[in-house]
Amino acid sequence: MRFVPMIMIFWVAWICSCRSGESPQPIADSEPHGIIHDSVVQDSLFKVINQLTGHRLGIHARGDSLEFLFLPVTASCPACRKKAIDSIVKYQRRLDSRHYVIITGGGLRTIGGYFSQQEHELPYAPGIYYDTTGLSRILTSTNPNVYFATGSKVYRKVSCTPATIKSDLAHFFGGLGR
Incomplete structure (x- = not known):
């Protein structure tokens, strides 16, 4: 029975991501400057993220900024992936209670391979989740992304690049506002 809502979320997300005559793209990429104005897209993104975290966002989802x-370990450039993995491992035990890490990429064995290349084990700590289902495809692109949410809506996306990854990770793990 939980399968039907998941199909509806994918369908809404796919419809929102399509523009006439163009191929589908991740839905948050269609917004300029990372601001997501469409309330349907905001709701859909949050529902997908909530599913990826096993519906554990609970009371934080109502008012806190998340x-x-x-x-995306398989799609990220090597420099961004290395810096992100190092930061995740370093800060896994000190992750802010309103910050979540979602690691994607073909399954735990594949994801684990990228971590072991850097001589790290997969981190298992509160706030760290693995998407082995492909559900996060509409949220990820070719490098790490940071999404901001409040009131059960995702309102902003920051796409990390090799030039910005260090500061983007410092803001995320340092709890600094942007």
Whole structure:
């Protein structure tokens, strides 16, 4: 029975991501400057993120500001992936209670391979989740992304680049506002 809502979320997200004559793209990429104005898209993104965290956002989702770091290990450039993995491992035990890390990439064995290349084990700590289902495809691109949410809506996306990854990770793990 939980399968039907998931199909509806994918369908809404796919419709929102399409523009006439263009191929589908991640829905948050269609907004300039990372601000997400469309309330349907804001709701859909939050529902997908809530599913990825096993519906554990609970009371935080109503009013607190939340941040989500998405690391697509297979799609990220090597420099961004290395810095993100190092930061995740370093700060896994000190992750702010309103910050979440979602690591994607083909399954735990594949994800674990990228961590072991850097001589790290997969981190298992509160606030760190793994998407082995592909559900986060609409949220990720070719590098890490940070999403900002409040009131059960995702309102902003920051795409990390090799030039900004160090400061983006410092803000995320340092709890600094942007």
